[in-house]
Amino acid sequence: xxxxxxxxxxxxxxxxxxxxxxxxxxxxxxxxxxxxxxxxxxxxxxxxxxxxxxxxxxxxxxxxxxxxxxxxxxxxxxxxxxxxxxxxxxxxxxxxxxxxxxxxxxxxxxxxxxxxxxxxxxxxxxxxxxxxxxxxxxxxxxxxxxxxxxxxxxxxxxxxxxxxxxxxxxxxxxxxxxxxxxxxxxxxxxxxxxxxxxxxxxxxxx
Amino acid sequence: xxxxxxxxxxxxxxxxxxxxxxxxxxxxxxxxxxxxxxxxxxxxxxxxxxxxxxxxxxxxxxxxxxxxxxxxxxxxxxxxxxxxxxxxxxxxxxxxxxxxxxxxxxxxxxxxxxxxxxxxxxxxxxxxxxxxxxxxxxxxxxxxxxxxxxxxxxxxxxxxxxxxxxxxxxxxxxxxxxxxxxxxxxxxxxxxxxxxxxxxxxxxxx
DNA sequence: GTCGCATTTGACCAAACGGTCAAAGTCACG
DNA sequence: CGTGACTTTGACCGTTTGGTCAAATGCGAC
Numbered sequence: 294x295x296x297x298x299x300x301x302x303x304x305x306x307x308x309x310x311x312x313x314x315x316x317x318x319x320x321x322x323x324x325x326x327x328x329x330x331x332x333x334x335x336x337x338x339x340x341x342x343x344x345x346x347x348x349x350x351x352x353x354x355x356x357x358x359x360x361x362x363x364x365x366x367x368x369x370x371x372x373x374x375x376x377x378x379x380x381x382x383x384x385x386x387x388x389x390x391x392x393x394x395x396x397x398x399x400x401x402x403x404x405x406x407x408x409x410x411x412x413x414x415x416x417x418x419x420x421x422x423x424x425x426x427x428x429x430x431x432x433x434x435x436x437x438x439x440x441x442x443x444x445x446x447x448x449x450x451x452x453x454x455x456x457x458x459x460x461x462x463x464x465x466x467x468x469x470x471x472x473x474x475x476x477x478x479x480x481x482x483x484x485x486x487x488x489x490x491x492x493x494x495x496x497x498x499x
Numbered sequence: 500x501x502x503x504x505x506x507x508x509x510x511x512x513x514x515x516x517x518x519x520x521x522x523x524x525x526x527x528x529x530x531x532x533x534x535x536x537x538x539x540x541x542x543x544x545x546x547x548x549x550x551x552x553x554x555x556x557x558x559x560x561x562x563x564x565x566x567x568x569x570x571x572x573x574x575x576x577x578x579x580x581x582x583x584x585x586x587x588x589x590x591x592x593x594x595x596x597x598x599x600x601x602x603x604x605x606x607x608x609x610x611x612x613x614x615x616x617x618x619x620x621x622x623x624x625x626x627x628x629x630x631x632x633x634x635x636x637x638x639x640x641x642x643x644x645x646x647x648x649x650x651x652x653x654x655x656x657x658x659x660x661x662x663x664x665x666x667x668x669x670x671x672x673x674x675x676x677x678x679x680x681x682x683x684x685x686x687x688x689x690x691x692x693x694x695x696x697x698x699x700x701x702x703x704x705x
Numbered sequence: 706g707t708c709g710c711a712t713t714t715g716a717c718c719a720a721a722c723g724g725t726c727a728a729a730g731t732c733a734c735g
Numbered sequence: 736c737g738t739g740a741c742t743t744t745g746a747c748c749g750t751t752t753g754g755t756c757a758a759a760t761g762c763g764a765c
Contacts, residue, residue, distance in 0.1 A: 303732085303742070323615060325532035329723060342743050344724065404614045404669075408607050409529060411672045418676035426677050443699075448678060449692035456666035457659055463610075464662070466617045470624035471632050472654060486655035493649075493700045509712070509762090535753060547755080548713050556753065 308346055310336040312360070315353045320398035323405045324354055324413075358406065358414050361399050366425055368392060369451075378436040379495055383488055386454055390487065393462035394480050400462035426451055442495045457487050514552055516542040518566070521559045526604035529611045530560055530619075564612065564620050567605050572631055574598060575657075584642040585701055589694055592660055596693065599668035600686050606668035632657055648701045663693050 314335035318327045329350050333343040347353045368388035372381050393400055411418055426448065433447035461468060461483050468479055520541035524533045535556050539549040553559045574594035578587050599606055617624055632654065639653035667674060667689050674685050 301733090301741075307742090321615060323529045323531060323611075325529060326615070328721080330721090339744060340723085341725080341745085345742070348724095350723065401614050404610070405529075407670050407673050408610045408614065409527065409532070411676070415672065415676065418673055419679075422673075423677050423679065445695060446688055446692045449689060452666060452670075452674060452677075452689075453663055453692070453696065456662045456670070460658060460662035463614050464658075466621065467613050467624055467628075468658060470617070470621065471629050471658075473625075473629065482652055483655060483658075486652045486659070489651060490659065490696070490700050494696050498704065507711075507762095513712090534751080536751090545714060546753085547715085550754065551712070554754095 304346070307336070307338065307342075310338070311343055311346055311353065312357060315357055316398050316402065319354060319357065320401040320405065323409070324350075355413060357402065358417075361402065362414070362417060362421065364392070364396065364399060365403065366422065369425060369429055372429055372432070374432045374435075378433075378441045379492070382433075382442070382454075382491065382495060386458065386487055386491060387484065389454060389458035390461070390480065390484055393458050397462035397465060400459050404459065404463040440497070443497060445494065454491075457490070510552070513542070513544065513548075516544070517549060517552055517559065518563060521563055522604050522608065525560060525563065526607040526611070529615070530556075561619060563608065564623075567608065568620070568623055568627065570598070570602065570605060571609060572628065575631060575635055578635055578638070580638045580641075584647045585698070588639075588648070588660075588697065588701060592664065592693060592697060593690065595660060595664035596667070596686065596690055599664050599666075603668035603671060606665050610665065610669040646703070649703060651700065660697075663696070 311332065315327075315332045318332045318335055321327075322331075327350075329343065330340050332350075332353065333340045336343060347356065368385055371388065372385045406412075406414060430447040430451065433442075433450060436442050437444045437447070461480065472479055517538065521533075521538050524538045524541055527533075528537075533556075535549065536546050538556075538559065539546045542549060553562070574591060577594065578591045612618075612620060636653040636657065639648075639656060642648050643650045643653070667686065678685055
């Protein structure tokens with residue numbers, strides 16, 4: 294019934310269970326691949342009961358994407374224009390890598406959405422996301438002009454951070470298949486590697 | 500009826516039309532999101548006629564993945580153990596970037612498959628793909644031991660090449676949304692950036 | 706031209722799907 | 736403990752989907 298966080302105890306519990314279950318199912322199967330029954334079962338509810346809290350499958354998906362967008366952008370928002378350039382960039386990378394490790398389902402949900410042409414969130418990409426990136430790209434450009442990091446294309450710098458960090462969440466299966474040994478955690482190695490990569494690219498060599 | 504390339508003229512024409520149409524539809528909508536009717540229509544056939552050539556939707560998908568896997572691995576196969584290390588690696592990166600530009604649908608098809616846990620091609624990843632990467636990682640390691648490029652984790656080096664190059668195919672919508680101006684081709688800039696990135700990481704600084 | 710085989714099609718089916726609805730059950734609160 | 740609002744459910748509906756089938760059509764070799 295109520296799209297936002299419920300006001301009663303039961304509403305809160307059930308909307309939470311639904312969003313959790315929907316995240317699980319959508320991220321593993323994509324929007325079309327997920328069924329309302331599947332989500333309802335995972336949430337411990339009957340299908341009509343689930344549809345009592347959200348008007349449609351589409352609405353659950355939209356709600357998830359909208360909620361997650363902030364989680365997704367926050368690490369970049371935290372990059373401080375007044376901090377030390379290289380430190381700020383490396384800290385941003387570490388935050389993104391943490392996000393990939395701790396919220397892989399969220400990452401895969403976005404990946405699914407974008408790979409298929411972002412049918413549900415294109416406006417957000419062209420609005421909120423673009424605005425934030427424009428702002429931070431200016432900061433990066435300034436740091437480069439001030440000679441505090443090496444000069445590279447600021448937008449592609451951000452793209453490369455996204456692609457490298459999210460790869461370990463989105464393509465997790467492939468990474469583990471290639472590394473063998475499904476038990477070993479690839480993230481510590483990944484962090485070393487990625488930090489080295491960006492340090493060598495951006496640090497000044499006098 | 501016949502999964503492999505048909506033997507008659509009509510068989511060849513129709514199987515080709517089906518695989519082309521299926522690539523288009525599967526890459527844009529994912530496996531579950533694609534419908535047989537959609538593929539049939541895109542191929543200019545009726546649904547029963549399409550199912551005369553392939554026994555099921557699943558079979559078309561499998562056939563596509565199997566065919567594309569080679570296209571996907573060839574750029575890495577071409578990396579020559581006897582060539583100049585940095586040149587070979589940069590040439591590999593250029594080939595992968597070309598592949599992302601020229602075959603974005605193939606890239607998205609794989610991305611869809613892997614993000615959702617690689618349900619259809621996990622064995623191939625653990626077999627053929629892992630074997631090839633193991634072999635090439637040894638070459639990279641040798642180059643590093645010989646002091647001809649800088650020392651980094653060879654597997655993550657390969658992962659980073661994959662993630663950076665495929666990002667421009669798989670997340671094309673996002674890249675264009677952030678850059679604005681849907682008309683400009685981001686690939687020339689991307690190539691400059693990525694080549695710079697890996698050169699600075701790998702080249703020796705005496 | 707005609708015969709055998711390949712190809713194509715309209716009609717059809719069962720299952721799965723997203724969603725509705727009226728009725729039943731449950732909770733909070735005076 | 737009763738009442739009104741909130742919650743839950745089984746039965747149901749129309750549509751979409753993957754796939755089947757028998758019949759019709761087209762094609763090429765003789």
